[in-house]
Amino acid sequence: MGIKAIDGKGVNRAAVICDICMRREVVTCDYHRSKSQEWTPNEGQIRRKITAQGWSEVKGAHHCPACEAKRKAVNSAKREAKVAETKTASVPAIRRPTPEQEVDIIVALSSAYDRKAKRYTGQETDATVAEAVGGGCMPGWVAEIRAAKFGPAGNEEAEAIRSxxxxxxxxxxxxxxxxxxxxxxxxxxxxxxxxxxxxxxxxxxxxxxxxxxxxxxxxxxxxxxxxxxxxxxxxxx
Incomplete structure (x- = not known):
């Protein structure tokens, strides 16, 4: 709706109408003669006054203070959602062993781990078992399965060194x-x-x-x- 002139005698005034909720704000202002010789409100003066009152003009549309606050809140929420989406997309998914890899790890542990002594045999470790399994197997996967199904870490060589x-x-x-x-x-x-x-x-x-x-x-x-x-x-x- 924008700025509308108010006809009549007395103090020169103009109405500013919100393009969203149609709220009407009347402000005093000067008038000047246009090129078509018509008296029109001084829009620059009017914009300064309503801006001081919390109004805004976005892409040629006038927003009252309430509508402008809602617009900013919506935009802020959109930005936060976009940032959160970007962060989620940038965090790589945690790799987990496939069911076949889990079986291979258990088989390898059965050969390399002494259940009675509660330790690896010889120089075996989580890393050596992962290397033996291959296929991108991670030592952390071996450690997780070993702790849950076999026992604590450590091996025969480490025990001999401690002795x-x-x-x-x-x-x-x-x-x-x-x-x-x-x-x-x-x-x-x-x-x-x-x-x-x-x-x-x-x-x-x-x-x-x-x-x-x-x-x-x-x-x-x-x-x-x-x-x-x-x-x-x-x-x-």
Missing amino acids: EIKRIGDETGKALAALTARLDALYRAEDKRVRSQGGPGALAGATGAQPGRISRLEPSRHGIHARAGYEQAAQIE
Whole structure:
């Protein structure tokens, strides 16, 4: 419908009519003479006024504030639906094994998995079984079927390595304990020799201090005390 002039005396006015719901809005405006010498409303002035009131003009059609809000809401919903559709289309579908592949996986697992020991035999893994099945079989498919129908992961070789690590750890612990005992015995013998030659132990006894052996945790003190004992022994000799 657009903009319509209002005839009559008084303040110059014009009517703006919504092209969707036919709502009518009257605004004051100037008039100017057209080329055909007719007085017509100043449409530029009118558009500025109704735009400030929430009206809009879309492709030559006038929309009142209510109709414009509905149009924007519809367009927004269409854009969101299009974005969601694009995202859905861009996400690749998750590959799943075919029924034939599932049978092949179970057959391969039956040969490669030790149910009693609850582990793979030898160096077998989900990846090696998938490779043996072929046809694009994924290790994740094997892992899913293996966990559901056979048991946990792990294989014979990994178990052997863990046992070897434990054995070496135990042997190393025993060797360290033996070396520590030998070191303690060496320190005790050195303490005894230094005291017998009038070293720090004897001096501590003379002053009433508590004599004690040189700690194996204090090698720097041991070195100082030992040197003092050697020097005193040399003077006595």
